[in-house]
Amino acid sequence: MANHVASKGIFVNLWAREEEVVQIINSKHENTTFLAGIPLSEKIVATASVAEAVSEAELLFLIIPTPFIAKWLEENQTMLPWQVPLVCFSKGIEQQSLRTPYEILVDELPGKYHAKLAVVSGPSFAKEIGVGLPTSVTCAAQDIEVAKQIQLALATRNFRVYTASDVIGAELCGALKNVLAIACGASDGFGFGANARAALITRGLAEMTRLVVKKGGKASTITGLAGVGDLVLTCSSSLSRNYSVGQAMAMAARSQPQQKSKEDSSNNFNRDLAVAEGVKTSLAVHLLAERLGVEMPICESVYEVIHKGIDIKTALRKLQDRPLRAEHDEYQGTWVWSAL
Ligand SMILES: NC(=O)c1ccc[n+]([C@@H]2O[C@H](COP(=O)([O-])OP(=O)(O)OC[C@H]3O[C@@H](n4cnc5c(N)ncnc54)[C@H](O)[C@@H]3O)[C@@H](O)[C@H]2O)c1
Numbered sequence: 001m002a003n004h005v006a007s008k009g010i011f012v013n014l015w016a017r018e019e020e021v022v023q024i025i026n027s028k029h030e031n032t033t034f035l036a037g038i039p040l041s042e043k044i045v046a047t048a049s050v051a052e053a054v055s056e057a058e059l060l061f062l063i064i065p066t067p068f069i070a071k072w073l074e075e076n077q078t079m080l081p082w083q084v085p086l087v088c089f090s091k092g093i094e095q096q097s098l099r100t101p102y103e104i105l106v107d108e109l110p111g112k113y114h115a116k117l118a119v120v121s122g123p124s125f126a127k128e129i130g131v132g133l134p135t136s137v138t139c140a141a142q143d144i145e146v147a148k149q150i151q152l153a154l155a156t157r158n159f160r161v162y163t164a165s166d167v168i169g170a171e172l173c174g175a176l177k178n179v180l181a182i183a184c185g186a187s188d189g190f191g192f193g194a195n196a197r198a199a200l201i202t203r204g205l206a207e208m209t210r211l212v213v214k215k216g217g218k219a220s221t222i223t224g225l226a227g228v229g230d231l232v233l234t235c236s237s238s239l240s241r242n243y244s245v246g247q248a249m250a251m252a253a254r255s256q257p258q259q260k261s262k263e264d265s266s267n268n269f270n271r272d273l274a275v276a277e278g279v280k281t282s283l284a285v286h287l288l289a290e291r292l293g294v295e296m297p298i299c300e301s302v303y304e305v306i307h308k309g310i311d312i313k314t315a316l317r318k319l320q321d322r323p324l325r326a327e328h329d330e331y332q333g334t335w336v337w338s339a340l
């Protein structure tokens with residue numbers, strides 16, 4: 001995102017946690033640790049000081065993994081200006097509290113910050129944005145004027161930004177697609193085929209809809225970029241860490257010979273496992289769905305495999321063995337996804 005914003009001629013102060021990342025970005029204009037191979041604009045200046053990074057900022061982006069947001073805010077919030085929009089790009093649900101990133105921001109930041117909070121979600125691999133490939137995202141904010149301000153600031157011919165007011169829907173979609181991508185990767189890793197993957201995506205959308213609506217989000221968000229857009233992307237590309245984790249787990253379970261060397265594969269797997277948000281989010285979704293009484297069998301299967309040690313093939317087969325029923329139920333005069 002820093003590279004994208006810099007491509008508009010805007011100077012970007014980039015805070016990075018690791019001193020070596022700061023140094024290599026400033027000296028080689030490349031983030032060799034987290035985004036190797038992508039040249040970064042000279043308009044990006046990295047710093048390890050949050051105070052330095054945010055001084056004179058007209059727009060703040062918070063893009064760190066969800067499990068670290070609360071702690072980061074606790075340590076750094078006094079340095080953040082409250083008069084400028086703060087846009088969060090993180091996708092996940094906090095494990096203990098079951099809060100989305102926006103809910104964490106609202107809880108942890110004083111009230112004066114709240115009016116300017118926004119989230120960006122949608123199909124957006126960093127590796128593709130970093131090299132300027134066409135991308136479209138949704139920016140959701142409670143105050144639509146804030147969303148429009150961010151839309152104007154970020155939009156280019158290659159980066160379309162749509163506005164939305166359904167923050168909770170956009171965020172839940174971004175979190176759930178990571179869990180569903182693990183299921184799709186696993187299905188593909190087993191060689192279950194394109195039919196199975198399409199079914200998982202479609203019934204995954206049904207699960208997303210039920211949870212979003214129960215949490216007060218809009219069903220229409222599901223048909224947008226944050227919903228179907230990001231779900232299709234993440235469930236069908238090995239550029240996704242979440243999809244790759246599912247795929248690698250299934251391949252390991254099948255003991256299929258890996259295409260790359262064993263060492264390469266397991267290095268990649270451990271790296272993806274550590275950063276794939278769906279791994280931790282699957283536990284949060286299990287707890288949230290239980291608390292809200294929402295049935296989410298695919299997400300539940302991912303939870304059972306990762307956190308309960310259930311055999312991956314058994315979990316996928318269990319989904320196939322569920323009772324047969326109608327695809328949609330009639331609910332208050334409209335057709336909605338059925339519960340199973
Ligand atoms: N990578 C993508 O393509 C992409 C696209 C859209 C949204 N996102 C979301 O953005 C967020 C960040 O993803 P990412 O791919 O940049 O990171 P990542 O998942 O690759 O994790 C590495 C990043 O986490 C940071 N980090 C590690 N420990 C930390 C700590 N204790 N406190 C603060 N930061 C810490 C590291 O400095 C590094 O920047 C995630 O929520 C992800 O879902 C990522």
Ligand SMILES: O=P(O)(O)OC[C@H](O)CO
Pocket residue numbers: 091122123124125126178181230233234239240241242243276277
């Ligand atoms: O690599 P993933 O699975 O974390 O997905 C990255 C982005 O969220 C895709 O929109």
